C-alpha cells in the first residue's frame with residue numbers, strides 16, 4: 116500500500132495541518148434533481164438540501180475539502196449574486212444572496228470544511244456597471260455566469276471563478292469575461308488550489324496558466340462532462356491531464372450516464388488515481404482520499420499488484436452514452452488483422468511518425484460464433500483540422516491503438532452495446548510499445564498525456580505502464596521537441612484505447628455558430644449587424660432550437 120496513508124491514521128486531530136504530508140479530500144458525483152420536481156425553486160431547494168446532507172454526513176467527517184459538480188444546482192430563476200473573495204463576505208449571516216449560497220455557507224461553517232460548489236451567478240450590468248465581458252449587457256440589465264464558489268471553514272467566500280470556455284449552447288445564456296479569471300485560494304492546511312470548470316480542461320487559459328505560470332499543484336474541477344470515444348471519456352481525460360501535468364486533481368462530475376455524463380475521481384499526477392468511479396446509473400456518491408502534498412511526498416511505496424489472469428469475459432461499462440470522435444476519420448490508420456499476435460509498424464501522418472510494437476496471446480477458453488470481438492487500428496495524426504467534442508477547433512498530435520467494432524473506420528469510437536451478444540477477449544495484450552517525437556510548440560503551449568481506457572471505462576492503472584519523456588519533464592520543456600514512449604508493462608485483457616494524446620492549444624478561432632459573441636484575435640467582440648434588435652431575435656430562435664434538440668435527445 117502507499118506509505119502516505121499511514122501518517123494520520125488513529126490521530127484525533129480533525130483537520131490537516133500545514134506540516135502534514137497529506138490532506139483529506141472528497142469529490143461528489145451528483146445527480147440532478149428528479150424530474151418529478153419541476154419548478155426551478157423546488158429543484159434548487161432539493162439540491163441544496165442534498166448538498167447539506169452530504170456535507171454533514173458521517174462519511175464527510177474530517178474532510179478538509181469537498182467538491183461538488185457543475186450544472187446541477189440552480190437555474191436563471193434562482194441564480195445568485197456571488198461576492199468576490201476580496202469582499203470578505205460570509206453569506207451565512209450576510210444574507211444578500213440566494214438561499215442556496217446562504218445554506219451552503221452555513222453548512223461549510225457548521226462542519227468546518229472547505230466547500231466548492233458550481234452555480235449560475237447573476238450580475239447587474241445595467242448602465243455600464245458590472246464586469247467586462249464579450250457579450251453586451253442584455254436588455255433586462257442582468258447577465259449570468261457559470262461560476263465556481265469556494266467557502267472556507269468559516270463559510271466565507273474566498274474564491275470565485277467564472278467559466279472561460281463555455282460549451283456550445285451555453286453561449287446563448289451565459290457571459291464570458293474578456294480577461295479570463297485565474298482563480299486560486301490558499302488553505303489553512305498549507306495547500307494553494309486553482310480551479311476551473313469542465314470544458315476549460317481542454318484549453319490553455321486559465322487551466323495551464325495555473326499549472327505552468329503560477330506553479331499550482333492542486334486543481335479543483337467541477338464538471339458536467341460529455342464522454343467521447345476513443346480519447347475523451349471522463350476518467351480518461353481527468354487522469355491523463357493530472358498525469359501529464361503531474362498535479363493533484365479533484366474532479367466532481369454530474370451523474371447522467373444516459374446523457375453521456377458521469378465519472379469523478381481524485382488523482383495524484385504521476386501516481387495515478389487515488390479514487391475514481393464512473394457509473395452506469397445516475398448516482399450520488401461521495402469519494403474520499405488522503406491526497407499526498409506535492410511539495411512533501413517525494414515517492415510512494417510499493418503499489419499492490421493484482422495477479423494477472425487471462426479472462427475471456429471481463430466486466431464492461433455499457434451504460435454510459437458517448438460521442439464518437441470524428442477526428443479519427445482523417446487520422447492515418449492501419450487496420451490490424453483480426454487474429455494478429457504480433458505487429459510492428461511505423462506509421463506517419465505527414466512528418467509526424469508513431470512507432471508501434473504490439474503483441475497479443477490467445478486467451479484460454481471457449482470462444483463461440485456468438486461472441487463478439489473488437490478489431491484494432493493503429494493511428495497517427497498531427498494537425499489542426501480537428502475539434503474537441505465538436506465544439507472548438509484544436510491542434511492535436513496523437514499516436515494510438517484503439518478498438519473498432521468491425522473493419523470500418525466508422526466503427527472505431529463506439530463500443531458493442533449491452534445487448535446483441537457477449538464480448539470476448541479472444542486475445543489479451545502482452546505488450547504495447549508506442550513512441551514518437553512530438554514537435555516543439557512555438558509558444559510553449561503543449562500538453563502531452565497518456566490516454567488509455569479499458570472495457571470498464573477506466574484508464575489503465577499507472578503501475579501497468581511506463582511513460583518516458585526526453586528531455587524530461589515534457590511539461591517544463593514545451594518549446595523543445597520531445598520524444599515520448601508509452602509501454603504497457605503488464606498484460607491486459609481488455610482494451611479500448613492506448614495512446615499518447617497531445618494538445619497543442621491552437622489559437623485558431625471557433626465560431627460556435629454564434630459569431631457575434633466570439634472574441635476575435637484582437638480581443639474585441641465581432642460587431643453585430645446594424646439592426647441589433649433583429650439579430651438578437653435570430654439568436655433567440657437559434658437558441659430555442661438548440662434547447663429543443665437537447666430535450667429530444669434526452
Ligand SMILES: *[C@@H]1O[C@H](CO)[C@@H](O)[C@H](O)[C@H]1NC(C)=O
Nearest residue numbers: 239240241242243244255256
Ligand atoms: C440605469 O439608468 C437609468 C436612467 O438613468 C435608471 O432609470 C435605472 O434605474 C438605472 N439602472 C440601474 C440598474 O442602475
Ligand SMILES: *[C@@H]1O[C@H](CO)[C@@H](O)[C@H](O)[C@H]1NC(C)=O
Nearest residue numbers: 325326327328329330331591
Ligand atoms: C514557479 O516556479 C519556477 C521554477 O521553480 C520559478 O522560477 C517561478 O518564479 C515560480 N513562479 C511563481 C509564480 O511562483
Ligand SMILES: *[C@@H]1O[C@H](CO)[C@@H](O)[C@H](O)[C@H]1NC(C)=O
Nearest residue numbers: 470471472548549550551600
Ligand atoms: C522507440 O524508440 C526507441 C529508441 O529511439 C527504439 O529503439 C524503438 O525501437 C522504438 N519503437 C518502439 C515500438 O518502442
